[in-house]
Amino acid sequence: MSSPEGNVRFFKRLWHLNIQNKIKIFVWKAIHAILPSRHHLASRGVQIDPLCPRCNLSNEHSFHVLWQCPWAKDVWSESALWPMLSRFLGQNFMELWCWTILNGPCDDVGCFAMISWSIWLARNQWVFEGRSMHGREVVSHAGNIWAQFLTSKPVRISNTINEPHLIHWNAPPVGSIKINVDAAVFDDSDFFGVGVIVRDDKGMVLMARAGCLEGVLTPYLAELLAVREGIILAYHLQWTNIIVETDARNVVEYIRHPNALAPEASIIAFIRRLMLQTSGLTITITITFCRSFANKAAHELASFGLRNLVDVDYKDCCPFYLSSFVRSDFTYDL
Ligand SMILES: [Zn+2]
Secondary structure (H helix, E strand, O other): OHHHHHHHHHHHHHHHHOOOOHHHHHHHHHHHOOOOOOOHHOOOOOOOOOOOOOOOOOOHHHHHHHOOOHHHHHHHHHHOOHHHHHHOOOOOOHHHHHHHHHOOOHHHHHHHHHHHHHHHHHHHHHHHHOOOOOOOHHHHHHHHHHHHHHHOOOOOOOOOOOOOOOOOOOOOOOOOOEEEEEEEEEOOOOOOEEEEEEEEEEOOOOEEEEEEOOOOOOOOHHHHHHHHHHHHHHHHHHOOOOEEEEHHHHHHHHHHHOOOOOOOOHHHHHHHHHHHHHHEEEEEEEEEEOOHHHHEEEEHHHHHHHOOOOEEEEOOOHHHHHHHHHHHHHHHHO
16 A cells, blocks of 8 residues: 555545544554554653554554554444454554455445544543443444434435425426325325436436335334435436435424434434435435425325335336326426
């Protein structure tokens, strides 16, 4: 591997991550092996034993603390990144960083930075306070700090929520796509329906989904899960500008102002995380509210999924039962 400075694109990923700046700087220091580890301090003339105080097996340099030390391995093995990281055979932190970027899904890179940071904090706790943390605690600590940081950041939610004139479907701005989502709940069913329809700026249907999921849910939760379906799809579509539209006003409000103690907090945190993660990838996902009249196509898909207990994806075409709804959206907007 060449010098750290030679890997511009790997550093770009670091500066674009949705994590605190102090953690980006920490990773940068780890890559350059200048964290104030015992080995580093000793090499700078400080009178200190350079051995790792935890394992006494090797000098305590950055890469040892964060990866090579058996205790660090215990932490990583508790994380969801372990299947990807356990195959790593490199010799320094820069290589480990590049490995994560090349081998993990994009969400993993932020997760990797957060856990590295938590390992360093736990190391300091051990060195300065003699307090030991279990690997699982370190991983959950990393997850908590990240969730707190992401919850404090505003996600893109359009301000049109109270505008009464938005009763018809509107095509998205040129170059954007719009994903309408809706849920269907029947009183006597153990299932709920989810409808998703993706249209471009000309109103053309790029994709549609009529889905059916198991569970007896309140309409609010079903609508929230429909939004989650839309956001996951948006995340994978990799389009530059994506609007996810729902007719559930309360869902939009709760995503805008999440309550960390609500039972559905983890679903909302997941939605917010996907929305924020995309900003480093030059994708913008915005959630908007529309009247139910403007969401008829998505509603029809959700009802179809629930009535027939099916999961169907339609690519580049519009199913026959949907065409009249799509046509009427056309006439209003175009
Ligand atoms: Zn060690």
